[in-house]
Amino acid sequence: MKRRNFLSGLLGFAGAATVAKLANAQRGPATPFPSPETVKMALKQANEPAPKIEKLELPDAEWKKRLTPAQYSVLRDEGTDRPFVSPLNDEKRKGVFHCAGCDLAVYTSEMKFDSGTGWPSFFTALPGAFEKKRDFKLIYPRSEYHCARCGGHHGHVFNDGPAPTGQRWCNNGSALVFKPSA
Numbered sequence: 658m659k660r661r662n663f664l665s666g667l668l669g670f671a672g673a674a675t676v677a678k679l680a681n682a683q684r685g686p687a688t689p690f691p692s693p694e695t696v697k698m699a700l701k702q703a704n705e706p707a708p709k710i711e712k713l714e715l716p717d718a719e720w721k722k723r724l725t726p727a728q729y730s731v732l733r734d735e736g737t738d739r740p741f742v743s744p745l746n747d748e749k750r751k752g753v754f755h756c757a758g759c760d761l762a763v764y765t766s767e768m769k770f771d772s773g774t775g776w777p778s779f780f781t782a783l784p785g786a787f788e789k790k791r792d793f794k795l796i797y798p799r800s801e802y803h804c805a806r807c808g809g810h811h812g813h814v815f816n817d818g819p820a821p822t823g824q825r826w827c828n829n830g831s832a833l834v835f836k837p838s839a
Contacts, residue, residue, distance in 0.1 A: 731811075748835050787805055
């Protein structure tokens with residue numbers, strides 16, 4: 658990687674973090690973490706046996722037809738949404754979040770919390786929904802996750818989330834579609 662690219666990427670990341678911090682200060686405190694009953698239900702869902710997931714492999718041209726440019730950037734090129742742009746940050750209805758690439762259910766609304774970071778965040782995921790790998794793009798190792806069906810990039814898992822898991826599944830809003838419960 659060229660030093661110029663590295664430095665511009667690092668400055669961009671620092672700028673995004675600053676914007677996120679300022680925007681969060683203007684928005685006020687994060688909404689409270691879900692109730693103990695909601696957490697218990699979400700953990701029960703997360704601990705169910707993982708279903709057998711058949712892989713979906715498509716040529717790049719087909720992905721470009723199926724996805725919006727923002728979805729393609731995140732899911733296929735491992736891009737990142739700007740903070741605080743996704744309407745899913747404020748989604749509070751009951752329902753299920755699906756992969757925008759292949760429609761695989763990946764989270765329930767009970768798993769979501771407001772992390773104040775500017776990206777939809779969850780404290781766990783549905784069983785078998787994602788596969789993880791190590792990512793060194795910002796020099797230090799991070800745990801990156803991809804859809805188990807289509808391989809689409811969704812985000813990173815951090816160990817700064819709330820109890821009971823201590824995890825924050827920081828998901829790009831462009832990678833998700835929300836389907837409210839009837």
